[in-house]
Amino acid sequence: MVRKILRKAKLWTLKEDSILKATIKKIGIKNWRSVSQDVSKKIKIARTAKQCRDRWLNYLTKGIKISAFSEIEIKKLYKMQKIYGNRWLKMAKRLPGRTENQVKNFFYAMIRRNIRKFNKGKEESEKLKFISMDMLKNNEVRKLLLSKKGLSSAKLRQTKLSKEALSFLKSLRNDQKGTNEEITKNILSNRDIFKDLDQSEGKVEILENFDQVNSDNIKDKPSFLFPSCILPIPLGLSEYLKYEMPEVKNGEISDRLIMKSL
């Protein structure tokens, strides 16, 4: 079995959208499998039932607002997050015209932005990593991660967490089976395929042949196919591992793939 480890997003075109809408008008939204089959046939691109459903629910359903969240909505979101945690759909239902995806994006984007600002210029050991939405259960961390867009980067950069907040975060981390970093280390040290790992440089060379490489993909971002033997790489790991493109010589693709830990 071979599969892509890095996924490639395929945007829906206007034409595809209208075909999807027409199909749904005909079949309804109860049987996504037949919707998918119908749509795929007409647009000549495979769109899974899931993809069709996502597109409909997150974008094409009537009444979805595309404007940025208003101050009032943001206030509501903050309040609701305290109550609902990560039940995004529940929150979206209480904000007319907003989808679960929008609400979710809003929080993840906000948190990611603030973590970046906070980490900027800090020692590695002081850097904050996203663990889970449970991080927001600590008021100090919550205030930091949900800082409004306008707050200056400098201010966040200067912010330090108290001992209490740090130990809260530590306990959160311990609740998990292991951080991505630990999982990575584990994989790197236990799998034969990584046996040539040079710890000092943080480089891994994978010497197996590619099962298949589509030369069309080589030019842009890594979306080529990996050998099946490295499948068990957990999601979310790309933060810690970087794939480098294989060499291409005289149109031939080298069978070497470099992975670097970041």
Added chain:
DNA sequence: AACCAAAGCAACCGCCGAAGG
């Protein structure tokens, strides 16, 4: 003006419970 990092956001996919055979 050209580059690059960050932000914004659409899309993808795993997990799991419900449904149905």
Added chain:
DNA sequence: CCCTTCGGCGGTTGCTTTGGT
């Protein structure tokens, strides 16, 4: 009942746009 399929939800990724130098 068990097994399989479906789809709802939540979390993650990556393409495009924006903004800073």
